[in-house]
Amino acid sequence: MTDLPLPEFTVTVLHEDTTLAVCVGGELDHDTSAGLVDTVVQHLTAEPVRLSDVRLDFRDLTWIDSTGLSALLMIHRRTTAVGATLHLDRRPDFLDRRLRLTNVLDHLTAQASRADPHGHRENDGCTGAGAT
Amino acid sequence: MRYAPCVPPFVTASPGISARPPDAGHLVGATWTEAPYPVLIVDRYGGLVEINEAARALLPGAASGDRLHEQVPSWLADAHQRVSGGQRGSSAGPLSGPIKGRHYEAHPTAAGDGDVVWWLVDDTDRRLAETALSDARTRTEILSDVSSTLLSTLNVSRCMEVAASLAAEHLADAAVLVAPRQGRRRPLAYANRGGPVSQVTRQVDVAGVPGLAEALQGFPPVPARWIDPVGLPDWVVPDGFAGPVGSVIVAPLPGHGVSAGALVLLRSSAEQCFTDGEEVFARLFAARAGTALSAARLYGEQANVTATLMRELLPPRLSSVHGVDYAGGYRAAKDHERVGGDFYDVHPGSDPSQDTLVVLGDVAGKGLDAAVLTGKIRNTLHALLPLTDDHQRVLNLLNGALLTSHHTRFATLVLASVRRRGTRARVRLTSAGHLPPLIVRADGKVEESATRGTLVGALPTVTANTVETTLAPGETCLLYTDGITEARGGPLGDELFGEHRLQRALSECAGLPAEAVVERVRMLASQWIGGGRHDDMAAVAVSVPRTGPLTVLNGTGARSSRRNT
Numbered sequence: 001m002t003d004l005p006l007p008e009f010t011v012t013v014l015h016e017d018t019t020l021a022v023c024v025g026g027e028l029d030h031d032t033s034a035g036l037v038d039t040v041v042q043h044l045t046a047e048p049v050r051l052s053d054v055r056l057d058f059r060d061l062t063w064i065d066s067t068g069l070s071a072l073l074m075i076h077r078r079t080t081a082v083g084a085t086l087h088l089d090r091r092p093d094f095l096d097r098r099l100r101l102t103n104v105l106d107h108l109t110a111q112a113s114r115a116d117p118h119g120h121r122e123n124d125g126c127t128g129a130g131a132t
Numbered sequence: 133m134r135y136a137p138c139v140p141p142f143v144t145a146s147p148g149i150s151a152r153p154p155d156a157g158h159l160v161g162a163t164w165t166e167a168p169y170p171v172l173i174v175d176r177y178g179g180l181v182e183i184n185e186a187a188r189a190l191l192p193g194a195a196s197g198d199r200l201h202e203q204v205p206s207w208l209a210d211a212h213q214r215v216s217g218g219q220r221g222s223s224a225g226p227l228s229g230p231i232k233g234r235h236y237e238a239h240p241t242a243a244g245d246g247d248v249v250w251w252l253v254d255d256t257d258r259r260l261a262e263t264a265l266s267d268a269r270t271r272t273e274i275l276s277d278v279s280s281t282l283l284s285t286l287n288v289s290r291c292m293e294v295a296a297s298l299a300a301e302h303l304a305d306a307a308v309l310v311a312p313r314q315g316r317r318r319p320l321a322y323a324n325r326g327g328p329v330s331q332v333t334r335q336v337d338v339a340g341v342p343g344l345a346e347a348l349q350g351f352p353p354v355p356a357r358w359i360d361p362v363g364l365p366d367w368v369v370p371d372g373f374a375g376p377v378g379s380v381i382v383a384p385l386p387g388h389g390v391s392a393g394a395l396v397l398l399r400s401s402a403e404q405c406f407t408d409g410e411e412v413f414a415r416l417f418a419a420r421a422g423t424a425l426s427a428a429r430l431y432g433e434q435a436n437v438t439a440t441l442m443r444e445l446l447p448p449r450l451s452s453v454h455g456v457d458y459a460g461g462y463r464a465a466k467d468h469e470r471v472g473g474d475f476y477d478v479h480p481g482s483d484p485s486q487d488t489l490v491v492l493g494d495v496a497g498k499g500l501d502a503a504v505l506t507g508k509i510r511n512t513l514h515a516l517l518p519l520t521d522d523h524q525r526v527l528n529l530l531n532g533a534l535l536t537s538h539h540t541r542f543a544t545l546v547l548a549s550v551r552r553r554g555t556r557a558r559v560r561l562t563s564a565g566h567l568p569p570l571i572v573r574a575d576g577k578v579e580e581s582a583t584r585g586t587l588v589g590a591l592p593t594v595t596a597n598t599v600e601t602t603l604a605p606g607e608t609c610l611l612y613t614d615g616i617t618e619a620r621g622g623p624l625g626d627e628l629f630g631e632h633r634l635q636r637a638l639s640e641c642a643g644l645p646a647e648a649v650v651e652r653v654r655m656l657a658s659q660w661i662g663g664g665r666h667d668d669m670a671a672v673a674v675s676v677p678r679t680g681p682l683t684v685l686n687g688t689g690a691r692s693s694r695r696n697t
Binding site for chain 1: 473494495496497498539540541542544565566567584585586587590591594595596614618667
């Protein structure tokens with residue numbers, strides 16, 4: 001369990017079997033997005049077991065801006081690249097609205113194909129070091 | 133045997149025996165003669181009574197019976213007169229002075245019969261150390277003063293002025309600061325000590341000054357003695373320089389990775405030439421000045437780059453095109469930055485039968501990063517103009533052009549293709565993940581257009597649906613970014629402006645010209661925010677004027693009407 005103490009922004013990571021559960025609280029914006037991506041990517045690459053699911057829990061999220069949405073897209077890229085499915089749980093209205101307005105909800109929550117993680121196909125090289 | 137008062141016990145003050153060497157069996161008497169300090173015993177008339185070994189070494193020609201003033205400098209002879217005359221008071225000051233190239237303190241003690249024993253203590257080294265310490269302190273003070281003065285400005289010209297002026301004040305009679313080349317010419321700053329600094333930019337031959345070309349490349353300075361002041365070109369000598377140049381130092385100004393120029397220090401022939409210590413100091417000074425100048429130059433270059441980019445990225449001025457009014461308003465997230473993540477453009481159709489394309493969008497992120505991406509999007513869309521009959525195809529091509537593995541920075545945008553048809557205008561609207569445009573009808577009703585689509589730049593494919601609508605005279609279509617609806621403020625300071633408030637405001641704008649609608653929206657959002665922080669805000673209004681096109685269209689209308697006839 002890791003805590004990333006940022007003012008008004010918290011990321012709590014829980015790891016069970018092949019599921020990574022990340023609880024995101026506070027404002028996910030220009031100042032805090034990079035922290036979330038880094039934390040999730042660290043766990044994705046550090047886990048010895050191959051993860052099947054990454055669950056982001058937004059119960060305590062108070063706001064998300066376009067940079068925050070950009071961070072979710074990056075997390076999706078990285079999770080599909082390792083063949084894990086991304087879940088966006090307990091989404092507040094404003095998040096849901098933003099995801100639907102930009103038409104990325106289906107994309108972000110699509111089942112990852114484990115045999116042929118399409119993240120590799122669609123985003124060649126996005127798992128490289130320069131991916132942040 | 134008796135001791136004179138105040139005379140240390142090992143001094144034998146005995147004029148009776150002064151003519152011959154002290155008795156070797158006299159232990160005390162032998163001590164002072166072998167003392168490491170020169171000791172002179174002088175009678176009240178200024179005659180040398182006795183001197184010891186150390187004094188003989190200092191004054192080789194001196195012997196007993198000589199006159200004191202013939203053997204020692206006048207400061208000591210005069211002091212003896214005063215002391216033996218009983219005039220020495222506390223106000224006489226320290227007794228010290230040079231003897232044979234070294235510096236001595238002289239301590240008199242009275243012996244019997246009016247004789248005075250002079251103890252000379254060599255303090256040359258202590259004085260040198262004290263001078264060196266005081267010089268070092270002064271220089272450190274000057275350097276710290278130089279740094280703080282120079283670093284307090286980020287203006288290159290001001291920085292050059294200050295550096296030249298400080299150099300002339302502390303290091304030389306005059307200083308010339310030679311900056312790196314700008315094209316064929318170089319900025320130069322001339323300073324005479326105590327005089328004003330003059331700056332010019334001119335073509336000069338740096339090869340004429342030995343070591344200057346090297347110094348400008350950042351090589352170590354040329355020692356002063358290598359430079360012949362006679363051969364100096366005229367441009368190096370500032371106007372009003374007193375007398376011929378005596379000595380010169382050329383010091384490079386080391387910058388951040390590149391040379392920040394060079395400093396030429398001049399002293400007139402009347403002054404002494406530069407010492408080694410002064411050269412080292414000049415180098416230290418140059419290092420500080422170079423850092424400050426380089427920082428100022430880097431800042432200036434960056435400010436220039438930003439200004440250049442901004443000119444490209446600033447939103448355009450909008451006007452009427454082919455009988456339809458366009459107006460735009462923009463406010464960047466930080467008020468001191470004029471560009472940001474929001475953008476808009478109006479690409480007029482080549483003639484009234486062609487669509488005019490309006491683009492308004494928002495790039496994720498803020499500041500220059502975002503602004504550069506908006507530039508890319510605006511250019512790509514400009515190139516795709518011939519394809520705008522099919523908005524979805526344009527969005528897919530744009531998406532492909534923006535997609536990169538390095539980041540997921542995306543953009544949301546709205547495309548609006550507008551064409552005037554008679555008194556009305558046909559508008560095709562497509563949203564790519566952006567807030568759908570609002571349409572203000574003539575009766576004050578506000579409709580939200582039904583277009584939806586995927587953001588561009590992050591997903592492999594995008595989809596979007598295009599909707600078509602018609603604007604009657606007095607009706608307006610407003611494209612806006614979420615910076616307006618998500619502006620936080622209001623009475624409690626943390627409430628969103630929101631779409632409802634925007635729609636209500638717009639319903640009062642029925643029939644207003646495009647410019648007035650944008651201004652109204654901008655004003656309301658700004659009022660809502662108050663002094664709070666906000667995101668970029670942009671809005672474009674497309675409206676059909678109430679009156680006929682020919683009466684309102686000024687220059688553009690005149691052209692199109694000519695074409696129509």
